[in-house]
């Protein structure tokens with residue numbers, strides 16, 4: 001079903017499944033088998049050498065995992081995809097499949113916390129230079145890329161202040177110097193943003209978040225052309241961070257409703273952002289769908305929806321005030337996750353930026369009273385009432 005003309009909703013439901021159905025089943029089987037047997041050793045050898053389609057050993061490939069990869073591959077309009085056990089598994093595999101000592105990476109300060117650790121702790125260890133620019137300073141990023149860049153790593157929208165990066169513009173800068181351009185598309189999802197069409201070489205996801213959408217399975221996936229994906233697959237097949245077939249199944253099942261969920265989350269997040277924006281107890285709201293957001297024009301240009309993620313700062317700028325709001329929300333988990341059918345809230349001080357000091361967070365533009373809000377699929381009226389009630393408990 002390689003058909004660009006079908007919609008995201010249809011693609012979410014049908015893409016990638018047809019070849020793997022068994023004995024007239026309408027649903028993809030969970031193949032728990034570790035290995036795949038061959039009486040014919042010649043055939044076995046051909047499969048092992050990749051000259052014939054088939055599976056050998058589930059650390060390498062597996063039928064259920066294959067379907068998961070095919071579905072996201074088609075949603076991102078890519079040639080090929082490969083997966084890993086977690087988002088970090090695929091980010092690590094992607095970076096370490098290409099980078100060798102002496103090379104130079106350009107990225108931004110607001111990448112996901114785990115990614116930032118690879119940049120600041122693990123890549124320098126193997127003598128890869130990493131330059132982290134101010135996230136929305138496009139001139140500075142272009143200048144660093146022009147000085148020499150083997151891999152340009154971008155993420156948009158970012159965590160937790162939902163900053164927006166112009167992908168088309170920076171992908172062109174990366175191409176000019178021959179860099180591999182990688183985009184973490186976790187927050188946007190392929191429903192709202194298509195980095196490959198904007199010039200990126202690779203698009204990756206923590207499938208744990210919006211793709212799976214039910215907070216019950218972890219996974220990661222990267223999509224791009226065959227040559228790049230084969231290199232990442234080879235690295236991941238050896239490091240062993242393989243996606244488990246049961247998780248692949250849960251992610252697949254979640255992805256059937258991806259377009260439906262994301263459309264709802266786009267709508268609700270915009271309404272909540274507008275509501276909070278005019279609320280007397282709110283200092284500031286970060287949501288790219290608001291015209292007042294500094295990245296609004298870029299977001300409008302490169303996204304088809306503004307996403308389910310937002311954050312806001314309370315006027316009462318204390319960690320206690322955050323505690324009050326969180327404790328009084330009925331329809332939100334206070335947890336370190338996002339992208340699920342349930343609304344999820346959390347302060348960066350306990351989740352993405354737990355390792356920073358209060359002063360460091362303030363310097364990064366993250367005040368103590370910032371709350372990240374991952375909009376679920378509940379009824380919008382209930383979410384707004386819930387927020388209204390929780391905020392009424394503040395001074």
Ligand SMILES: *Cc1c(COP(=O)(O)O)cnc(C)c1O
Nearest residue numbers: 086087088089112186206208219
């Ligand atoms: C959660 C997340 C990751 C890491 O994914 P895991 O599945 O938790 O390993 C990477 N990037 C972004 C933007 C994320 O939100």
